[in-house]
Amino acid sequence: MERVKLSDIVSKWFPEMLPTLRQHELNSLIVLRDGFGILEPEDAMEIIQYSICEQQDNMYLQ
Numbered sequence: 001m002e003r004v005k006l007s008d009i010v011s012k013w014f015p016e017m018l019p020t021l022r023q024h025e026l027n028s029l030i031v032l033r034d035g036f037g038i039l040e041p042e043d044a045m046e047i048i049q050y051s052i053c054e055q056q057d058n059m060y061l062q
Contacts, residue, residue, distance in 0.1 A: 002031070003030070006026055009030065009039070010044075021052070
């Protein structure tokens with residue numbers, strides 16, 4: 001297992017998305033079961049989408 005920031009994932013596979021994400025989204029910690037090295041682009045996009053939704057849900061709950 002490996003913990004990385006969402007910004008690390010975005011920077012590696014989708015750097016063009018960096019300006020569109022908020023800093024608190026980019027600072028989100030993600031736990032990767034199998035590690036950063038074997039993460040595929042499709043999985044990275046799914047993680048990014050889920051993280052954004054999770055951040056938005058948390059904002060509504062406050």
